[in-house]
Amino acid sequence: MSNFFSDDTLSLIKDRLPVSEIIRRRIVLKQKGKDFLGLCPFHGEKSPSFTVNDQKGFYHCFGCGVHGDIFKFLTDYEKMSFQEAVEHAAGIAGVTLTPLNPKQQKALAERDILFNLLADTGKLYNSALLSDAGKTYYDYLKTRGINDASIQKFQLGVASKGHLAKFMTAHNIAVDFAEKAGLVARYDTGVKEKFFDRLMFPIFDEKSRIVGFGGRTLNNDVQPKYLNSAENAVFHKGALLYGFHLVDHRDSAAVLVEGYLDVIAMVQSGFKNVFAPMGTAVTQDQANKLLKHFNKIYVCFDGDSAGFKAMNRAAEVFLPLLQPGIELLFVRLPLDQDPHAIITAGNLSAFQQRLNASLGLVEFLMTYESxxxxxxxxxxxxxxxxxxxxxxxxxxxxxxxxxxxxxxxxxxxNKRKTKQPLPMGSLPKTVSIQEVYEIVLLKAFMLCPAMYKDFMDQLHVYPLTPQTQKILNVIENYIFLGEALEFLSIVPYIKLHLPMLNIDHILSDTFHVHAPFLNEPIDETNIRNGIERIVGKFNDSTSLETHIKEAQERFKQSQNQVDWDRLKMLMAQKQHRNDDEL
Ligand SMILES: [Zn+2]
Structure with a gap:
């Protein structure tokens, strides 16, 4: 359909012509922040739920779900053909449409052949996965917690040796095209399939067309573990994000993870807009793509030192591109864990906690530097x-x-100031009961770090304040590191990894009045009993109500984001419990 125009021409028109410009010729639009709002022309409504965002170049209706760019509006609303829509928009934008020369036409036609071949190959791999030949791979996916719906959503497949070659012969597919699509390679000895004996992850472009593949071997002796399509006419690795064909524009937040399985596991458990770069290095094109669609981006790579360094490199790529209104956040996972492992182990709420306790830009850079x-x-x-x-x-x-x-x-x-001893009674604001509990708990775990292991699972499901969560995450990492589990070494470790957090009030004995079991001499049994009492209070549903009331009160007073996030978390927790009871 778009064969008449090059992608460059279409982009140029879109760049020059705001969507609102076209739409407001038909509908009354009112500016609301960055968006325009109006009555949806596609479904009858009395209160406006039709939004137009010029920055992102699309319209979206929250009532009926219609969504598209200028060309889509013209074809759907004005009933123009695609060609007419482009000519109409080009006229308004002042873009001269030059017909494609024969060479360009040939290139476009050839590209379509590649797309079709890749689509067919994707189907071939997918049906092989569900056949007897794919059983090992299918079972592998099951053990990794990937369900059938996800297999279809991501069109996972398997490449068996000789399978594609047979298919090509049966359908008279020229080796030339298969080579251009990156499916086969020519050697002196003959033509060979590029992918065989691998679990196949098709990589889709924004228009949901397969443009390449990532193949994972299940054989530990085979290198590389992941093999991606090579660059070709349709596969531009640096501009693609895995999972982007499922982009949901209604949400303004995205999560960037390391691997294909991380994307699949997160989407399977209900997350939206989770993407992976092709390989751990984020490119400028990928960053720009994310920034064009989202204003809150979580970078959440694996909890090992390679992941930590890759997050730092991602920060480097994003920094020059940051604009007002864009929030870049960094999520640190427990040592040697990735999102897929955490989620398939059933710790969805633990993962959510990590997201909630993400680090801001300066906070992350300080952690990295320290x-x-x-x-x-x-x-x-x-x-x-x-x-x-x-x-x-x-x-x-x-x-x-x-x-x-x-x-x-x-x-x-602040870092310099916190070196000074904390004057008595210098805690600035009023401290809620919840905060007292959490402070006491943190102090108890600092005194007996090994005990945290026994309470970790219970605490993961409880919505703690982000500060407490951050400290607990560090304690968790510390335990996994296998460090000497004692007060003297854990405190400097926490200070090192959370340089911006003042923990002096936790270290002081100000709060011991609420928890005498923290007093010297330390008795482990007393401390364990004390922790159990507090955790028991957290889990008591009547106390959840109390916390919600308290959080509502706090938010009413402060109107700030931290209190709002906490209130949201508590409400979600309540919902979660109600669901469990049903
Ligand atoms: Zn609508």
Missing amino acids: VQNPGVQPAALALQRKHILDRLDTIQDPFLKSLYKDQTYTQFQ
Whole structure:
């Protein structure tokens, strides 16, 4: 259908012509923030739920779900053909349409052949997975917690040796095209299939067309573990994100994970807009694509040092592209865990907790620097600060840059101040019962870190404040590291990994009045009983009601994001419990 125009021409029209410009010729639109709002022309309604976003270049109706760009509006609403729509829009945008020359036409026709071949191959691999030949691979997916619906949603498959060759012969497919599509390779000895004996993950473009494959071997002796299609006329690795064909524009947040299975496991458990780069390095094209569609981006790579470094490189790519209104967050997972492993182990709420306790940009950079150049002496701190400021310098938006820098100055100043002993009674605000419980709990786990293992699962399902969650995550990492489990070494470890968090009030004995079992001399049995009492209170549903009331009250007063997030979390928890009871 789009054979008459090159993608460049279509992009140029879209760049020059805001969607609202076309739509407001037909419908009254009112500006609301970045969006325009109006009555949906596709379904009868009295209150407006039709939104138009020029920045993202699309319209969306929350009532009936219609969604599209300028061309889609013109074809669907004005009943134009695609060709007419492009000509009409080009006229308004002042773009001259030059007919494609024969060479361009040939290239486009050839591209369509490749798309068809790749689509057929995807179906071939997929049906093989569900046949006897694919049983090993199918069973493997089952053991990894991937269900049938996900297998179909992502069209997973298996490439058996000789299968594609047979298919090509049967359907008279020219080796030339298969080679251009990256499915076979020519050697001196003959033509060979590129993928065989591998679990196949088709990679789709935004229009849900298969453009390439990732193949995973289940044989530990075979290298590489993952083999991707090579660059070709339709497969541009650096511009693609795995999972992007399922993009849901109604949500403004996206999660960037490392692997294909992470994407599938998260989508399977209800997350939307989860994507993976092709390989761990995020490219500028991929970052731009995310920024065009989303204003909150979580980077959530594996909980090993490679993942940590890859997150840091991702930050580097995103920094120059950041704009006001964009929130870039970093999620740290427990050591050697990835989203897929956490979710398939049944710890969905543990994973959600990690997302809720994600680090902001400066917070992440400080954590990274404090690991790269550890130390709390002036020399180390100054070096950390210099590195962070240098990196923030790459932000193009001047106002954003100066705000992030200010935040860095303040954080390092606070860091110096927290070296001073905390004056008595200097806790600024009123402390809620919930916070007292959490502080007591943290102190107890710092005194007896090994005990945390026994309470971890119970605490994962409970909505704790993000601060507490962050500290518990660090304690969890610490335990997994197999460090000496004692107060003297865990406190510096927490301070090192959460340089921005002041934990002095937890270390002081201000709160011991509420929990005498924390007093010297330490008795492990007393502490365990104390922890059990508090966790028991958390799990008591009447106390959940109390917490919700308290959180509502707090939010009413403060109107801030932290209190709102906590309230939302508690309400979700209540919903979750109600669902369980039904
Ligand atoms: Zn509608």
